[in-house]
Amino acid sequence: MAKSPQFLRLFARIRTHDASSITSRARQPQTRFQCLRQPQPIQRRFTHQPADDPTFESILDKPTRMVRSGQKHGFGLIVLAIIPITAFCLGTWQVQRLFWKTDLIAKFEDRLIRPPLPLPPFIDPSAVADFDYRRVYATGKLRHDQEMLVGPRTLDGEDGYLVVTPLERIVNGKVSKFLVCRGWISKDKKDQKDRKLGLPEGEVTVQGLLREPWKKNIFTPSNRPETGEFYFPDVLQMAELSGSQPVWIEETMRPDLLVSYDREAKGIPIGRPAEVNLRNTHTQYIFTWYALCAFTSVMLWMVVKKPPSSTARRVKHSTQW
Incomplete structure (x- = not known):
């Protein structure tokens, strides 16, 4: 049976489409294998590494030794070591001072219990040291016109002055004077007109x-x-000013609270008690310095013997880095 021309044209179109599809599928694997056989070159840039040098030698190949980190002591350790040594020396020096002060006080107290000596008319100033704290007495006239006030000085928390008056004696037609510290007066009795009884x-x-x-x-x-202001009992200066011998006598009296109140009210100087008033605090200094020596010695031992912390572990250290 004869076929129509339209059918023939449709058959030809379908055939042509199928042939092109088969051809494309057949070519596709060929193209894929072709890409695998000829890959496209990839452009990469590499930096120069130390290992590329044929003479390179790793630090791991260097000789090493074991060290402990965190164990170096600097200037602080030196200072900490000097403190106990210095404290020990000062404590030992205070021990020597304690023996010296104890002997000195004992010597002065022995002189106090001896009977008083009459004061010679003329005294060699260089011999006073051998009679320090020795009780003496003398009779003469007080030169109130040459009186000197040393101060301010306090007694029981009250301000005042020490009254220093030359005592004049005439022996064989010669005038002999020496300085007498009569005692303490209150500040309101500074003027002589306010203390006639004194x-x-x-x-x-x-x-x-x-x-x-x-x-x-x-x-x-x-x-x-020149203005009559004396802050310190300078014996040589006051003796030269009053024409006296450089001899200092401290008038004494028996301690009595009622008598002291009566003297203060009348403006009569309050004398010192006949006792040794030297300070002896060397025992406290000995304890302080030796305690400091022991404390800093323990601190030094703890610093030196302290074990390393968790961060101060043994590490390898190359000697040729």
Whole structure:
């Protein structure tokens, strides 16, 4: 049976489409294998590494030694070691000072219990040291016109002054004077007109302690003799000012609270008790310095013997890095 031309054209179109599809499928594996056989080159850039050098030698190949980190002590350890040594030396020095001060106080107390000596008319100043704290007495006239006030000085928390008056004696027609520290008066009795009862006239007998000249403290201001201001009992200066011998006598009295109140109200100087008033605090210093020595020694031992912490472990250290 004859076929129509339209059918033939449709058959031809379908055939052509199938042939093209088969051809494309057949070519596809060929194209894939072709890509595998000829890969496209990939452009990469590499930096130069130390290992590329044929003479390179790793630090791991270097000789090593074991060290402990965190165990180095610097200047602080040196200071910590000096402190106990210095404290021990100061404590030992205070022990020597304690023996010296104890012997000195015992010597002065032995002199106090001896009977008082009459004061010679003229005294060699160099011999006063051998009679320090020795009880003496003398009779003469107090020169109130040459009185000097040293101060301010406190007694029981109240301000006042020390009254220093030359005692004048005439022996074989020669005038002999020495300085007498009569005692303490209150500040409101500074003027002589306010303390007439404290200015005895005629001959009086003074009994007191013969003392060495005082040593000035570096913090004490200098005296002003021209204005009558004396902050420190400078024996040589006051003796030259009054024409006296450089001899210092501290008038004494028996301690009595009622008598002291009566003297203060009348403006009569309150004398010192006949006792040794040297400070002896060397025992406290000994304890302080030796305690500091022991404490810092323990600290030094703990620092040196302290085990390393968890962060201070043994590590390898190359000696040729």
